[in-house]
Amino acid sequence: MDFSSFSTLTFLATVMAAATPIMFAAIGELVVEKSGVLNLGVEGMMIFGAVCGFIAAVSTDSPTIGFIAAAVGGAGISFLFVILTQYLKANQVASGLALTLFGLGLSALMGHSYTGIKPPSSAKLSVDGLSDLPIVGRLIFGHDAMIYLAIFLILAVWYFLKYTRGGLILRAVGENHDAAHALGYRVTRVRTLAILFGGACAGLGGAYLSLVRVPQWTEGMTAGSGWIALAIVVFASWKPLRILLGAYLFGGVSILQLNLQAMGADIPVAYLSMAPYLVTILVLVIMSADRKRASLNAPASLGRAFHASS
Amino acid sequence: MKLLKTLLAGAALATGLAGGAMAEDKTKVGFVYVGPVGDFGWSYEHDQGRKAVVEALGDKVETSFVESVPEGADAERVMTQMALSGHKLIFTTSFGYMDPTINVAKKFPNVKFEHATGFKQADNVSNYSARFYEGRTIIGHIAGHMTESNTIGYIASFPIPEVIRGINASYLAAKKVNPDVKMKIVWVYTWFDPGKEADAATALIEQGADIIMQHTDSPAAMTIAEEKGIYAFGQASDMKQFGPNARLSSIIDDWAPYYIARTQAVLDGTWTSTATWDGIKQGMVGIGEFSDKVPADVQASATAIKDAIVAGTMHSFTGPINKQDGSVWLKDGETADDGTLATMNFYVEGIEGDIPQ
Missing domain, CATH: 3.40.50.2300 (Response regulator)
Known part of the structure; x- marks a missing residue:
């Protein structure tokens, strides 16, 4: 094995790029679940965001407009979920799965004539002087703006949920929608906003995949990232900062094993590929083993439809 | 879906x-x-x-x-x-x-x-x-000539005979024209995951590969090769639109x-x-046109290999070939039988690393 060619900096940069799509999707889904809604349509919203962002970025030659379009697109498709679950009171699990199928199909249709096109490349953030600092310069600066936005978003959500009145209302709605309703909070409106936010985040995550990480549009290119994002929300036990940990851990393990292989290390590849999923299952087992702790963490009204009359 | x-x-x-x-x-x-x-x-x-x-x-x-x-x-x-x-x-x-x-x-x-x-x-x-391995022989030949770092990166999907055959065939062909060539193999355990395929390509390039081959289904690696200014081959489809500069040739099903x-x-x-x-003879395996990045003499020798395979005068696995452990697999002039090829579960001599079990 040859470690001399291993560059920690490039490795960390790849990990960040690999973790960012799931970070966006997971932090969005966390807010949705905190409001008491289980949206299993993350995969569908991601892929729809990926195609919207790609089309917009290619047509306008601006990655920024691409990302904005992705967020709008993701929120737009999640509005279908709002109509189904918040106004028609449809089953959330079934609606979420339908949203995933719909998103995958619709994105394939929309992206049909966009395969094989190169999107405009996103500028790397470069701060004069700082980026040239040894090690720290390249580690902290010199990434594309979306990586910073993802981290900022996680911090913002953490602050919002923990220290603001809005966050308290959102959590109240998620814990006990009847009590929140009795207090005069508009449960449906809060949940609608949360779902739209989740859709926008998932859309951004998808667009990061199609505009930065792979730069291309291929049908079904999210290949299960949405499900990983859902798993990471559980892994993080609905705590925003742990999303950061979960996503980087997940990205880290998958990138590390690829790099180790390329270096010729003799490692059990099959097991390492499974590792992130095994860890998630393990966390789930540990959490559900202790009922008290599980009930403390998971929003109490998660997945339950709200009827104002009751 | x-x-x-x-x-x-x-x-x-x-x-x-x-x-x-x-x-x-x-x-x-x-x-x-x-x-x-x-x-x-x-x-x-x-x-x-x-x-x-x-x-x-x-x-x-x-x-x-x-x-x-x-x-x-x-x-x-x-x-x-x-x-x-x-x-x-x-x-x-x-x-x-x-x-x-x-x-x-x-x-x-x-x-x-x-x-x-x-x-x-x-x-x-x-x-x-x-017989995709016939195509692998041709792209391996081109890769052996074209690599400057003498390192070919190979994105492999699952350790099944078809994939191992492809690795062996391309390595043997590359080694024949470039004795110093090394092959770095990354197993991604998926047929289709553009994100992971792209990450694997990045890891291989980081480890010095300047030509990427793949046995996965999406054109992600081709896109990365284009971005990093190195070479790659179309897999299953021509994939030219994904890497106009990177693509040297392709194996088309x-x-x-x-x-x-x-x-x-x-x-x-x-x-x-x-x-x-x-195989190529019956038209089930096609070889995409050569990019003009491939020098004329390499194009000519690659075409000659293709013609010889079609004519039946050449086989991708012709001895002497040793297995990775140094034991003799094929004696001088001997060609591999279909039974062994169909269940191939070993690397040939010179490839480093183990097949994951």
Whole structure:
């Protein structure tokens, strides 16, 4: 094995790029679940965001407009979920799965004539002087703006949920929608906003995949990232900062094993590929083993439809 | 994604005659794909084959497909559903569908099954594959000439005989023209995950590879190669649009003639269980045109290899070849038999690392 060619900096940069799509999707889904809604349509919203962002970025030659379009697109498709679950009171699990199928199909249709096109490349953030600092310069600066936005978003959500009145209302709605309703909070409106936010985040995550990480549009290119994002929300036990940990851990393990292989290390590849999923299952087992702790963490009204009359 | 898209025959649609009664008379042919039809790689080419069947026999057959079907139990469900809904011929187009196909075929003795890239057969199950390794020999030859860092990166999917054969064939061909060549192999354990394929390509380039080969289904690695200014080869499809500068050549699968012939056999009632393994000669494996980045003399020698393979005067695995552990596999002048190739589970001498178990 040859470690001399291993560059920690490039490795960390790849990990960040690999973790960012799931970070966006997971932090969005966390807010949705905190409001008491289980949206299993993350995969569908991601892929729809990926195609919207790609089309917009290619047509306008601006990655920024691409990302904005992705967020709008993701929120737009999640509005279908709002109509189904918040106004028609449809089953959330079934609606979420339908949203995933719909998103995958619709994105394939929309992206049909966009395969094989190169999107405009996103500028790397470069701060004069700082980026040239040894090690720290390249580690902290010199990434594309979306990586910073993802981290900022996680911090913002953490602050919002923990220290603001809005966050308290959102959590109240998620814990006990009847009590929140009795207090005069508009449960449906809060949940609608949360779902739209989740859709926008998932859309951004998808667009990061199609505009930065792979730069291309291929049908079904999210290949299960949405499900990983859902798993990471559980892994993080609905705590925003742990999303950061979960996503980087997940990205880290998958990138590390690829790099180790390329270096010729003799490692059990099959097991390492499974590792992130095994860890998630393990966390789930540990959490559900202790009922008290599980009930403390998971929003109490998660997945339950709200009827104002009751 | 598991949308069952039933496509009526183009001709009938065009004339607006696609009535229920007409559809009843048509023979239904089903296809099961492992990735999306728009992957622009493996599943895309199988779907091109399906479209060719519609084109050729559209007045007599009706085709349908299910895409992105996971290998394993889910595949069995999809196949059963197809058989129950009256399909007479079902193509299952990934290695991992082998056991599911055999299982479902037992329950539906009157339905004909065609499994791609496997090695099991039954009274109503044929298997078919292409000698992709012949194409690997040609791109390996080009890679051996073109690499400057003497490092070829190889993105491998699953450790199955077909993939190992491809690695061995390309390594042997590259080694022949460039004794210093090294091959770095990364196993990604997926057929289709553009994000992971791209990450694997990045890791390989980081480790000094300046040519990427892949045995996965999406053009992600080609895009990364283009971005980093190195070379790659189209896999399953030409993939030129994804890497106009990076792409040196490509291995193109052409399933159309086989699919048409087998569908015709079902229509004629002459279908029997067969094992087909066709290569460049029969046209099942195509070699994409060479990029002008490939020097004229290399283009000429690569073409000569292709001609020799077609003429039958050359075999990708011709001795002397040792196994990785140094033991003799093929003596001087000896060529590998199909049985060994079909179950190949070892690296040849010179490849570093172990096949994951």
